[in-house]
Amino acid sequence: MYAHYVSGVLRRMKRSRLTVEQRQELARRHAVGEDVNTLSKAYQVTIRQVYRVLADEKGDTRGRARVSKSVSFRAPTGEIDAFLASARGVGITGSSQAFRALVRMALGLFELFPNQLEDFNRSVWLIGKEGQLLNQLAKSVHKGKLRLTDEDRILLSKCIDVNKRLYDELRDILDEAKTRRGYALSQLSRAKGQGDG
Known part of the structure; x- marks a missing residue:
């Protein structure tokens, strides 16, 4: 259902x-x-x-x-058509979006294409789940249910910090990509992630 x-x-x-x-x-x-x-x-x-x-x-x-700016340029029709065809191959349907993605990549920015959103979203969700498991492990240690050496405690703490930073950075990339392309999937994907758990 x-x-x-x-x-x-x-x-x-x-x-x-x-x-x-x-x-x-x-x-x-x-x-x-x-x-x-x-x-x-x-x-x-x-x-x-x-x-x-x-x-x-x-x-x-x-x-x-x-602020946005309209830009025009000359290029052979065949090159433009080939570029737009390759953009459609990654899920970009509008020519403005395609050229904007090209500009962003030329600036060295990370570009998440529409056909990658679901897989990327799933990966972010899995990293969030791993963070929950690390936190449960830390609680068990704190309550005395699990004994770790001091070195292992430090390692666990570092793992939690790295996981949290990675999750936050990937979530920001995902949210920006959805906003930039007009996607309103944040709530849906979070609900889907909770339903998968």
Whole structure:
């Protein structure tokens, strides 16, 4: 039953994800007089999402805090088509997202592609579970149920610290990737992780 619920939510979310181009087109159509109900049906998103996109495009939300700049350049059509095809291969459907990912990688930033999100999310969840097990072990030591040498206690403490730092860093990368691509999967993935346990 839970798997059915998750797949239903994912299907709805997949339908409602808009590319940068679609968001701009939606705002243009609204500016020339199309009402929010029509736009909601046309883009298969909720009316609330239409209002959110319109606010984003006007710069009325925190999501627009980072200033963006439109860039154009010339390149052979074959090269552009090949690049966009390879981007589609990793789950990037919009050309703006594809070129932004390229810019981020050229700057040396870590880029998490849409087709990697589920596997990466699962890995983060597993690292979090390992942290819980390490904490349970530390509690057993603290309560005297398990005896460790001083060296082993220090090692256990270091393992807990490293696990916590790794989990926090990976969680930040995952949350940033989801936010950047318009994913709202954080709560769903956490709920899915709890359901797996």
